[in-house]
Amino acid sequence: MVTLIGKLGMTGLFAGALLIASCSPSGAPHAEPRKEFSIGWSIYAGWMPWPYAQQAGIVKKWGDKYGIRINVVQVNDYVESVNQYTAGKFDGVTVTNMDALTIPAAGGKDTSAIIVGDYSNGNDGILLKGGNSLADIKGRETYLVELSVSHYLLARGLEKAGLKPTDVRTVNTSDADLVSAFSAPDVTAAVTWNPQLSVMKAQPGVTQVFSSADIPGEIVDLLVVDTATLKANPDLGKALAGIWYETVALMQRQDEQGKAARAAMAKLSGSTPQAFDSQLKTTFLYGEPKAAVDAATAPALVTTMTKVRDFSFSKGLFKGAASADAVGMAFPGGKTLGDPQHVTLRFDESFMKLAADGKL
Structure with a gap:
C-alpha cells in the first residue's frame, strides 16, 4: 500500500537522496531532549489504531505517563507523509518496509522501525x-x-x-x-x-x-521514528509502544467496546464497519507484542528486506549507487545488510520487547 506525488517529484527526491547519504557521517546525528513530538499517518486499515487512539484519549494517557505530548497528524497523500517525515516535519510516520528504505533511509535520514504492526495478507x-x-x-x-x-x-x-x-x-x-x-x-x-x-x-x-x-510477510507495515530523536528521547518510543498495544488489544476484542472501537476506526478511514472488518481480515496484525518481536528478530525479515532492496536498486531508487549495498540496514542481534558504515534503516525491537515483558 502506498501513493506518489508524481514520478518526476519522486525521482527528484531520490536524485538528491544519495547525495545526502554520501555526505552524511555514519551514525545518527545529534538531537536534543524534547517534550513534544509529531507522528504522521495516512489511511490504511493497519494504521487506523493511531488516529483512534488520539480520539479516545489513549495517546494523551501514555504521553502524560512519560511527561510528553504526542500529536498524531493525518496526511491525505501517503508518500507525501513519508516525504514530510524525511524532511523533518514529523518525528515518526506510518510506512511500509519498502518505502522506509527507499525514501528516508536512501535519503540519508537515519530511521528506526520500532513497531512492526502487520503485514499485508491480501490488502x-x-x-x-x-x-x-x-x-x-x-x-x-x-x-x-x-x-x-x-x-x-x-x-x-x-x-x-x-x-x-x-x-x-x-x-x-x-x-x-x-x-x-x-x-x-x-x-x-x-x-x-x-x-x-x-x-x-x-x-x-x-x-x-x-x-x-x-507473498506473505513481504509487504510489512511499520511505525518508524527518527533515530537521533529516539536516542535523545527514549520515552517517546515507550509511549508509542504503549499506545499501540493498548489500542490494538481493544480493537481485537469481540465485545461491544471492541466493536465500537473498530466502528470508530472505520469512520476515521471513510469506510463502513463491515468494509473495515473485511480489510482487517486481509491484514495479518501482530496484535501481541511478543509476536511482533518474533517477526522483527526472525531470519525471514532479512530475506524479505534483501528482496525489497534488490528490487528497489533495480528500479533506480538508490540514485547514484553502484550496488544494492549502498544503503545499510541493521537488524536485531547485530545482523547488517548492505554497507555497515552507512546504516540508515534500523529494525529496533527493544520497545516492542518492553511491551511484551510488561515493562512499559
Whole structure:
C-alpha cells in the first residue's frame, strides 16, 4: 500500500537522496531532549489504531505517563507523509518496509522501525478486466503508483507467472485517482491496496489475479521514528509502544467496546464497519507484542528486506549507487545488510520487547 506525488517529484527526491547519504557521517546525528513530538499517518486499515487512539484519549494517557505530548497528524497523500517525515516535519510516520528504505533511509535520514504492526495478507492486489489469471496481464497498460509497494507486488507477481517486467507498461497514477481511472472502459489492469482495492474489485467483470497473500510477510507495515530523536528521547518510543498495544488489544476484542472501537476506526478511514472488518481480515496484525518481536528478530525479515532492496536498486531508487549495498540496514542481534558504515534503516525491537515483558 502506498501513493506518489508524481514520478518526476519522486525521482527528484531520490536524485538528491544519495547525495545526502554520501555526505552524511555514519551514525545518527545529534538531537536534543524534547517534550513534544509529531507522528504522521495516512489511511490504511493497519494504521487506523493511531488516529483512534488520539480520539479516545489513549495517546494523551501514555504521553502524560512519560511527561510528553504526542500529536498524531493525518496526511491525505501517503508518500507525501513519508516525504514530510524525511524532511523533518514529523518525528515518526506510518510506512511500509519498502518505502522506509527507499525514501528516508536512501535519503540519508537515519530511521528506526520500532513497531512492526502487520503485514499485508491480501490488502494489496492486481486486478484485471476480462482476464482470469495473471498471465492475461501480458501486453496491457497497468495503472498503479509507480516505484511503490504496488510496483513491487506487480514485479513479484510477474516473476511468479514467468513473465518479464517488459511484458506490461505501467502508468503512474496517484492512489487518489486510481478508482476513477479504473472505471474507464479502456483501463483493464491495475494494482492497488485497500480501501481502493475493495472498491475496484467490486466493479463488474473485475477479477483479482494476484495479491499480497501470495507473498506473505513481504509487504510489512511499520511505525518508524527518527533515530537521533529516539536516542535523545527514549520515552517517546515507550509511549508509542504503549499506545499501540493498548489500542490494538481493544480493537481485537469481540465485545461491544471492541466493536465500537473498530466502528470508530472505520469512520476515521471513510469506510463502513463491515468494509473495515473485511480489510482487517486481509491484514495479518501482530496484535501481541511478543509476536511482533518474533517477526522483527526472525531470519525471514532479512530475506524479505534483501528482496525489497534488490528490487528497489533495480528500479533506480538508490540514485547514484553502484550496488544494492549502498544503503545499510541493521537488524536485531547485530545482523547488517548492505554497507555497515552507512546504516540508515534500523529494525529496533527493544520497545516492542518492553511491551511484551510488561515493562512499559
